Amino acid sequence: xxxxxxxxxxxxxxxxxxxxxxxxxxxxxxxxxxxxxxxxxxxxxxxxxxxxxxxxxxxxxxxxxxxxxxxxxxxxxxxxxxxxxxxxxxxxxxxxxxxxxxxxxxxxxxxxxxxxxxxxxxxxxxxxxxxxxxxxxxxxxxxxxxxxxxxxxxxxxxxxxxxxxxxxxxxxxxxxxxxxxxxxxxxxxxxxxxxxxxxxxxxxxxxxxxxxxxxxxxxxx
Numbered sequence: 001x002x003x004x005x006x007x008x009x010x011x012x013x014x015x016x017x018x019x020x021x022x023x024x025x026x027x028x029x030x031x032x033x034x035x036x037x038x039x040x041x042x043x044x045x046x047x048x049x050x051x052x053x054x055x056x057x058x059x060x061x062x063x064x065x066x067x068x069x070x071x072x073x074x075x076x077x078x079x080x081x082x083x084x085x086x087x088x089x090x091x092x093x094x095x096x097x098x099x100x101x102x103x104x105x106x107x108x109x110x111x112x113x114x115x116x117x118x119x120x121x122x123x124x125x126x127x128x129x130x131x132x133x134x135x136x137x138x139x140x141x142x143x144x145x146x147x148x149x150x151x152x153x154x155x156x157x158x159x160x161x162x163x164x165x166x167x168x169x170x171x172x173x174x175x176x177x178x179x180x181x182x183x184x185x186x187x188x189x190x191x192x193x194x195x196x197x198x199x200x201x202x203x204x205x206x207x208x209x210x211x212x213x214x215x216x217x218x219x220x221x
Contacts (some may be wrong), residue, residue: 057114067104
């Protein structure tokens with residue numbers, strides 16, 4: 001019993017899948033267009049994120065340059081103290097310089113990390129943009145192909161309609177011609193009967209008589 005129930009459930013799922021696949025096929029162009037639109041939105045978000053990363057890197061680089069400037073100034077002051085043999089002052093400044101160099105090292109590490117992250121994002125954004133261009137072109141081609149197929153199908157239907165219409169017109173014309181020929185034959189028969197009843201030569205007989213006269217004339221010449 002459960003075996004049959006499972007089979008029916010499988011068949012139902014299969015039917016649902018087929019219906020869904022048909023719905024997807026019918027709306028494939030619309031679905032692809034929406035997917036491209038969603039991807040474009042994601043690409044815009046990625047570009048905005050990339051811009052923020054680049055801005056953070058520039059800010060970190062400026063801060064690093066400021067620190068490097070302070071370090072250079074402290075180093076020069078320390079040299080001056082050492083030349084003047086003021087070692088205690090030089091030592092105090094050296095401690096401050098050590099703190100500045102540690103900050104500069106941290107800032108340099110931050111700049112390097114941001115630079116690497118920026119390069120990865122740039123490549124990802126570039127690849128995504130190229131893929132989107134490909135799918136945009138493919139969508140345009142698919143729409144053009146669908147339009148061409150629809151026009152071709154419409155023209156085929158119109159041609160078939162014209163063929164059927166012309167066939168009907170030809171049949172009507174042939175019926176008219178048959179009716180007219182029948183009427184002409186009827187009139188000719190009536191004339192033949194009239195001539196016969198009044199002992200008048202028929203058209204055929206008249207032609208035969210005319211032909212005999214022509215032969216007699218030619219013989220006499």
